[in-house]
Amino acid sequence: MKIALIGYGKMGHAIEEIATKRGHEIVLRIRSGNRHEMTPENLQNADVAIEFTNPESARENVLHVLNTGTPVICGSTGWNEGLDAAKAKALNKNTAFLQASNFSVGVNIFFEVNKLLASLMNDQPDYEVSIEETHHTQKKDAPSGTAITLAEQVLDNLDRKRHWVKEKAESADDFPVIAHRIEGVPGTHNVKYSSRIDDIEIIHTAHNREGFALGAVLAAEFVAGKKGIFTMQDVLGINKNR
Known part of the structure; x- marks a missing residue:
């Protein structure tokens, strides 16, 4: 599989190492200094693009890549307001899009445990x-995308709570995300339920x-050749296991 890396910082290097070990080829590496190389021709030479940049750049990057018809795996968080546009673009261009707040296999299992615990505490x-x-x-983003997903x-699953708030909750309907x-x-992510006892x-x-990095590569392997909107639950077959 040929992979384009949009964002070549620490995560980009980690993804490259994992992808190469799994037999894939990195055909494009985009940093802030060579964005001019993110051309339709270069992007279409890749089977999938993996985007890990920042909240300020992610929306533009993702829409630009999807517009070429190249599938996108996105790990940038903090741009939730742009996700609907990205999903619509992927469907319009008949390609694939997968964005996750966290690609770690362990975290995605943790998500399922979090949902179960919240329902038990209801x-x-x-x-x-x-x-x-x-x-x-x-x-740059705080709270993290993973913490927001958990919240x-x-x-x-917890009917008595209506909102999450940063740092300190002032209302009984709210709970803090610190x-x-x-x-x-x-x-590190910690979900805590406290009582007097x-x-x-x-x-x-x-x-x-x-x-x-491994989760991002697994996601890229999963969407290769597919069309539509996907999640890490699809990649890991979590829903199928229920």
Whole structure:
């Protein structure tokens, strides 16, 4: 499989290493200094593009690549307001699009555990929920996309909560999502239910970027040759296992 890397920072290098080990070829590497090489001709030479940049660039990058008909795997977070346009573009161009707040296999299993725990806590009003996440200082969006996904899952399954808020909840309908930025931390997410009697916590801790990179390559392998909008649940067959 031929892969175009849109964004060639630490994640791009990690993806390249995993993809090469799995027998794939990197045919295009786009950094801030060579964006002029992101031409339709170069993009169409790839079977799939993997986009890991930043919230400011992601929407433009994704729409540009999809417009050429090349499938896109996107790991940039913090641009949720542009996702509907990207999905519409993919369908219009008869290609594939998959965006995930986190590509780690472990995190996506963690998502399923989070949903189950929230549903179990729905009839336990004595427990208050909170989410904390810690990432490296280079991560621009806070809370992380993964933390927001976790929070939205809680809202979908915990009827007594209506909104998540940054840092401190002022209303009983709200719960806090707290973000920390510490040098060298790949990513830790903690969902906690606290009562006067005890606490229940689920935690996912990433040790390095390899899990994110592997998941992105697995997603690229999955969408190759497909048309439509996909999720990491599709890639991992999570729904099929239920």
